[in-house]
Amino acid sequence: MAHIPDPTADLDWSGYNGSIVEHFTKNALAHPDRTCVVETKTSESPERRFTYKQIYEASNILAHHLHDAGVSNGDVVMIWAHRSVDLVVAIMGTLASGATMSVLDPLYPPTRQQIYLEVAQPCALVNLARATDEAGPLAPIVRRYITDALNLKTEVPSLRIGDDGFLDGGKVNGNDVFAQARPKATQVPDVLIGPDSNPTLSFTSGSEGRPKGVLGRHYSLCKYFPWMAETFNLSAESKFTLLSGIAHDPVQRDIFTPLFLGAQLLVPAKEDIAHERLAEWMRDHKPTVTHLTPAMGQILVGGASAEFPSLDRAFFVGDVLTTRDCRALRRLAENVNIVNMMGTTETQRAVSYYQVPSRAQDPDFLDKLKDTVPAGKGMQNVQLLVIHREDRTKICAVGEVGELYIRAAGLAEGYRGDPALTEQKFLTSWFVDNDKWAEADKAASKGEPWRAPGYFQGPRDRIYRTGDLGRYAESGDVEVTGRADDQVKIRGFRIELNEIDSNLSQSVLIRDCRTLLRRDKDEEPCLVSYIVPELNEWPQFLKTHGYEDIEDEGTDIGPTKVYFKRFRRMQTEVREHLKGRLPIYAVPTTYIVLDKLPLNPNGKVDKPNLPFPDIAQQTEDASxxxxxxxxxxxxxxxxxxxxxxxxxxGLNAKTITxxxxxxxxxxxxxxxxxxxxxxxxxxxxxxxxxxxxxxxxxxxxxxxxxxxLGKTGAEGESADNEEPEYARSLDELLKELPQSYQSADPSTIRAKAKPTVFLTGATGFLGAYLIKDVMERTSREVKLIAHVRGVKDSKAALSRLRRSLEGYGLWNDAWETRLSCVVGDLAKPQLGIEPGVWKTLAQEVDVVIHNGATVHWVKRYGDMKTANVISTIDAMRLCNEGRPKTFTFVSSTSVLDTDHYINLSDKQVGTGQGAVFEEDDMMGSRTGLGTGYGQTKWVAEQIAMAAGKRGLRGTIIRPGYILGDIETGVCNTDDFLVRILKGCIQLGVRPHIVNTVNSVPVNHVSRVVVAAALNPLASGVHVAHVTGHPRLRMNEYLSALEYYGYKIPEVSYDEWKDELESYVSAGGKEKDQEQHALMPLFHFVVNDLPANTRAPELDDRNTVQILKADAENWTGVDESSGYGISRTDVGRFLHFLAETRFVTWPTGRGRPLPEVNLSLAQLESIGAVGGRGGGGGISAASGAKP
Missing domain, CATH: 1.10.1200.10 (ACP-like)
Incomplete structure (x- = not known):
């Protein structure tokens, strides 16, 4: 049972642990000669070491100088900064004076520096000499603002600590600026510092690009260090790194943690913070603790081979941490324990944590995680509250997505100069009356000096609104699912940018990525993915696919390099990768390949410096x-x-060969x-x-x-009598088929208490309903093992399967004890299943239902052969190993998609003999099948029939168009008949086509498949047709649009086709799926759709027999009369499609759409499955031919 935080618990609201100045002073006096800061050597200078005494006395000199100048509690001191020991002195000197420190990073543009000054309104300025040496003095615009708008009490012109610890501040009017303060070096100024005094002013991004200044509190700086030291094995013996951005608030953790513990701080040179070099620096200087952003972590490991086993702890903050990043770090640092910490500038040190043990301790730990590392649980006296988005008085249950809040005593004070925003983001708890804590504090008070007014405001039970979305896992850990502001909208669809990047990062070809919503040259919103290739994998990818590498050194654009030619194949591969994992509207239209993602000075991705989409339009010159x-x-x-x-x-026609x-x-x-x-x-x-x-x-x-065009001499023409590739492929595959197959007797399966079904294609549209039908068998319970691809382990597979079922409104918690998953991939040998798991399946499974396939109307037979044909052979091989089994193969009426069967149907109907029979010979499709998908299904059918003659018992199911759920209206938006509804709405007209449409509700198709699996006919493999009873004509089907209030008049097919061609021609060339719903099938629908949608009449006697047996043996309900699609059913589909924004709502006069019941949770989940049928393209389970 997950431990969900109690939002009324006492979080030690008054437990002030003293200031960092007090703890640093104590360590300096107790161990004056202990090494405090080490500046490691550079190519131009040797290593420099400084003791606690030297840093303490130098910082005291600055503190007294500031104090004597009138700087006091509440005043801000701005530091012109540099990554060096001088920064440590400047920060600690400022805090010892009682003031608030803030950092001005020379890497920021002058306009941003001026904004920092406008927000901070500093009373003093400390210039680090080495900042000026490296970056030059403050820009004129900044200096002008300081002169004209600020009233500084003092300015230190040039602070620098010498090798011997002597602190130089430069001269003012020819005098040593520190002359008066230097004699006081051994004493800290006598100033009061309380828990609500402000030690830091840190900046974070704000609306319209204007940074927000966040005031920290002394309470927070040291509050959590004792707990961290005990939990993460930190001590005075630890060696820390100064790697965070110098103006980024994590730098405070870099500096304050070792100073609190009395430990050592290592400062690298600028030249060492680079790919490969940083790993070597780690190896040479042996730090034990480091704080990193994920982007800085990628710099550490990118291209590196140097190992650094001394690293014991790596704390990650500031962005999403992927398991891929963790693997890369563990490869080089076998002893590193990774701690993912989630917090913000506003929460200061109060953060969550999730520990990943070292590779030496638990090498397989990351295999248990999803693609991103969880945020984890709150540190001591920190709570992560996942709060219901519609009712903030409710804490979300396990698995329920809500908005993430952080409740702690250590939150920051708020935004400097912006009380309204502070009130909006730092909320007084509504779970408990704060007076309760005030009374307890009053009773516990010992009259400590820091309780004075202005230094302590009393206990405050506050909750910070992070803007993140998350959910509790069963472990009690919080998983961040995205950001509320990462939910962008394009053409009415809500899209999670984080979800796109998470799926991109699963590709082995991608090392790093970031997706943004940008505007193209026409000011149209578009999704752009910036990807950094994994160069180690690129040669293998080219070799596997038989491609040649292209010479391309890249073009420097801003701080990064863009590749226009070399990785075009990667862009195509990545697009296909995403299409199999995301709703089509969430697949970016533009991919820009970079050598690296640019980082800002804080170590985060510098989004403004990512090239705009127009860059993809650049073309190369022809030689x-x-x-x-x-x-x-x-x-x-x-x-x-x-x-x-x-x-x-980006393509120049004259460069194409x-x-x-x-x-x-x-x-x-x-x-x-x-x-x-x-x-x-x-x-x-x-x-x-x-x-x-x-x-x-x-x-x-x-x-x-x-x-x-009828031109003679065209190359590549084949002889008219040459058999197609798919027919030749069948002959070769039949030669390798086993000579005999074992098979189970259905009566022995019925006799079992809990027979076991193995199902492929479980996460698709039909697959979801197959699971429902299997799990809801009434006469006895059935166990089901689902085959799931694209995940790391069975736990993640079940999670993905559950999300899919939730999206279709089918999930039932009661199934969990009988439903399990195995990880696999139809495109890999043995269905991609591990040998040990395969052996277990062979011994435990009674029934195999092979429903999975790559579904695509335009890919070639060779492209889909492995996933659709070889997988069928492997599924039958599973039947032939271990326990005897029956076999069910879900095929398609696209195997009948030749003139032979149209003519046969017409002939047999004309003679009164019926239609195409289930036992009819299939050699009429040995030639003439036009789609690779139909060809693969035909070959797989012939192989299954051959196996039936060699002992296998089972059924081939041939469904027509699989339409939606006639009870809920849920349907597959990738189906042709659904797309033509949307296409007609987009055009404003519908075509007059009188062909009958063989469409069947998904509920009935799933019933037939499962019934056939549990009640196969006599020995051998037989065909069962699933055909509509009755069948609507196409014009009847489309007339439902006007019936339910869509202003879609009927026109002739030729007029409709002309409208479609005009519509598509007028659109932009990269609007992808939103250009028109029928665009993926454009050639099919404009090249004589009436002829292309003719389908043979189908006899279904085997199906009737199977359903009657199913009623007798399993369900008690006879559904042998079959189902068709009615106008009311089409209305339900339209209601569902409008609710999910696939189509618009009707605006004309007509009947109201039939009611459907869709929960809010289901509407949210449906985006995750996208209405897809589980394949890579438009559903081809039909008799149509493109």
Whole structure:
């Protein structure tokens, strides 16, 4: 049971632990000769060491100087800073004077420095000499502001500590600025510092780019150090690093932690904070503790090979920490214990923590985590509260996403000069009356001096609103799921930028990434992903796919380098990677490949310095060789190359060679459809998208265009009698099929108390309903093992599966005891399942349902063969090992998508014999299938039928279009029939097409599949058709739009097609899926849709027999009469689609849409599954042909 914090608990509101000045003084007096700060050697200077006594006395000199000048409690001292021992002296001297320190980083532009001064209104300025040496004096604009707008009490012109500890402050009017203070070096000024005194003024980003100044409190600086020392094994023997940005508040942790403990601080040179060099610095100087941002951590490990086993503890703050980053660090530092700390400038030291033990201690620990490390639990007397977004009096339950608040006594004071924002973000607790703590404090008071007015405001039970979203895990740890302000909207869809980056980081090709919402040159909002390639993986990727590397040194743009040519294939690969994991509207349209992400001085990604999307439009110049080759191209090649260059950003047509591949150059299916439209209009060439996939090179595709235009001599033509690749592939695969198969008797399965079903394709649309049907069997319970890809372990697989089911409104907590998962991948041998797990499945499973497949209307047979055909062979092999099993294969009526079966259906219906029978020979599709998807399903069917003749028992299910849930309206937005509804709404007209549509609700398809799996027919493998009863005609289906109030009049198909072509032509070339819902199937719908949607009538006697047996043996409900789709069902689908913003709400006169019940949680979850059918493209479970 998870431990969720009690928001009424006492968090030691008055437990002041003294100031950092007191603790530093105590250590300096007790151990004056102990090493305090070490500036490590550089290429130009030797190492410098300073004792506690030297730092103590130097800081006292500055403190007395400030104090004598009238600087006091509440005054701000601004430090012109440099990463050095001088910074430590300046900070501690300021605090010892009772003042507030703030840092001015020379790396920030002068305009930002001026804003810092405007907010801080400092009374004193301390210039570090080495800052001036390195960056020059303050910029004129900054100096002018100081002169004109500030009334400084003092300025230290040039602070520098010598090798012997002598502190020089420079001269004013020819006099040593520290002359009066130097005799007081051994004593701290006699000033009162209380818990609510302000030691720090730190800056964080604000609205409209203006930084906010956050005032810290002395209470917070030392409050948590004793607990941290005990918990994380910190002591006076520890050696810390000064790596944080000098104006970033984590630098305070770098400095104050060792000074509190009496430990040592190592300061690296600027030249050492670089890729590879920093790891070597760690190895040479042997620090034991470091504080890093994830971005600085990537600098530490990026390209490095030096190992540093001395590092014991690495604290990460400031950004999302990925397990990938942790693995990289553990590779070099086997003994490092990683601590992920989540907090903000506003929470000061009060943060959460999550510990990752060292590789030496637990090498497999990271395998148990998701892609990002949890925020964890609050430190001692710190609470992470996940609060309900609609009712803030409620703490969220485990797994429920809410807004994250931090409750602690150690929060910062607030925003300097902005009481309204302070009140908005630092909230008085509504869970308990603060008077309770005030009374307890009054009773505990011992009259301590720090309780004086102005130094202590009394106990304050406050809660800081972080702006993060999170949820409690079963362990009680908090997982951050994103930021409220990272939820951006594009065309009405809510998108989590953090989710995009999380999925990007799962690709082995990506080392680092960041996604932003930017505006393109047309001021249109677009998602842009900036990616840094993992160069170690790139050669292997090229080798695996048979690609050549491209010479490209990159172009320097600002602080980073942009690659325009070399990684085009990566951009295409990454786009496909995301399409399988995110809703299509959340897939970025632009990818910019950089050598590194630029960082700001605080070690965070410098977003303003990331190139704008327009940079992707830059084109390379053509060389003399390119121009000579261009002249040698055919007219068709030049015309098509010109089209490619207009579509693909950054491409110069004259640099394209006949061997260049459209997809290698950055093209994808949607751009391909746009090109085909232009070819139709400009050249009169009617070429399909499948042709582009089969002949993707400029030369090969141009040859096919010439062929379509009737030009003679086109290369690449094959003999008319040559069998297609898929038919030849079948013959080869049948040669390797086992000679015999074992099979289970269904009666023995029924006799079991809890038979076990193994299911592939579980996270897709149909897969979700298959799980529901299996788990809700009424006569006896059934166990189910789901095959899930794209996750690290079975726990993460179950979590992903649960989210998918929640999105469809199907999840039931009662299933958890009978539902488990295995991790795998259909595109890998043995379904991607580990050998030990495979063996267990072979021994435990009774029924195999192979539902998984890559679904795509335009990919070639060869592209999908492994995932769709070889996986079927492997699934049957599982049936042949261990315990005998039955086998069910979910196919598609796309295997009937040839003229042969249309003609056969017409002939048999005409003679009164019915339709295409389930036992009909399938050799009519040995040639003529137009889609790679249909071809893979046909080959897999033939292999399954052959296995049936060799002993396997099972069923091949052939469903038509799988439409939505007729009870809830939930449907798959990637299905053609759903997309055509949206396409007609976008166009404002619908086509008149009288063909019947073989559409079936998903509820019925899932019932047939599971019924067939548990009640297979007699020996062998048989086909079961799932066909609509009755079938709607296409014009009846589409007429539901007007019936329910959409102003969508019916026009002829030719008029509708013309409207679609005009609509698409008028759109932008990179609007992707939002250009038009039917764009992925453009060629299919404009190339005689009435003919393409003709489907044969199907006999379904086997299905009727199976459903009757299922009623008798398992459910008690006879559903053998079947189901079709009614107009009311279409209305429910439209209601669901409008609720999820896939379509607009109707605005005309019509019947109200039928009610559907969708919870808020389901609407949020549906975005995670995107309505997808589990594949990589539009659902092809139909008899249509593109």
């Amino acid at each position: 003399d060789e390119d121009l000579k080759r261009w002249e040698s191209l055919t007219g068709t090649e030049r015309a098509i190359a010109t089209q490619w260059a207009e579509l693909i950003p 006949p061997q260049n591949d459209f997809f290698d150059l950055g093209g994808h299916s949607l751009l391909g459809q746009s090109m085909l439209l232009v070819l139709r209009r400009v050249m009169g060439a009617n070429v399909s998208i499948n042709t582009l996939y089969e002949h993707p090179s400029l030369g090969g595709f141009s040859s096919q265009v010439d062929k379509a």
